[in-house]
């Protein structure tokens with residue numbers, strides 16, 4: 605659905621993107637991560653045809669944004685950087701005006717989208733009376749008006765409170781479930797990304813340094829955290845079985861060893877086992893490892 609092909613971009617001779625490629629499949633939720641200045645917004649800007657790459661191409665559903673922008677973006681909705689609204693007009697008037705820039709205003713479709721984002725009772729109020737969360741919902745309504753197949757979201761949960769973040773997460777997951785929406789978004793909220801995304805890419809100084817599935821972040825490592833007594837006896841036994849002792853209470857099991865059998869064996873040699881838990885590497889662990 606979305607394809608970035610060897611993108612390069614420099615600003616004033618300083619590279620912002622170097623040879624960045626990735627694909628997002630239809631119905632996938634894909635997260636773009638990286639420190640400040642890593643190149644995330646530049647990437648989204650290129651996909652939206654707002655930034656011209658020095659080399660490479662972005663394609664949406666096979667159509668090149670650089671060669672055929674209007675056609676490529678026909679089924680794309682976006683929230684890019686801080687959405688701007690006419691504060692002295694109502695949410696409804698804003699949607700009416702903004703949607704006529706690219707299509708004919710459709711009151712019925714607009715009403716449906718407004719209800720969907722939960723702004724039904726405040727859509728006639730002036731935008732200057734909106735909270736940050738309501739402005740984000742209005743931006744989401746605007747992004748959904750073209751009936752997109754792809755949503756591009758630039759730090760969509762930035763500044764939202766925990767309830768707003770949860771609402772947003774559930775909303776995006778529902779869009780994917782009910783409409784098969786493809787979503788690409790960048791964020792600094794790693795827990796959020798971990799809970800929402802199927803795959804992530806990490807950019808570092810303009811280069812893609814990682815891409816992988818969120819459910820496979822742990823790789824092939826089998827690390828367990830143990831609460832056992834006495835630890836020395838357990839450690840000695842586990843070492844003899846081929847385990848690697850990483851730290852007190854932390855071991856790596858070789859692939860052929862079944863953890864359940866290890867627990868039984870430890871109990872058999874009179875070690876008290878209170879806990880024997882797999883350690884899952886979080887997205888934050890991986891992110892810090894890669895970007896440090």
Ligand SMILES: Nc1ncnc2c1ncn2[C@@H]1O[C@H](COP(=O)(O)OP(=O)(O)OP(=O)(O)O)[C@@H](O)[C@H]1O
Nearest residue numbers: 615616619620638639640641642643644645646647
């Ligand atoms: N219009 C511009 N003119 C000059 N330099 C720019 C421009 N846009 C981006 N850059 C530079 O390109 C690099 C990448 O910026 P970009 O905004 O893509 O990073 P980012 O990962 O989105 O950062 P953040 O998380 O802070 O939003 C930075 O060094 C930035 O200063």
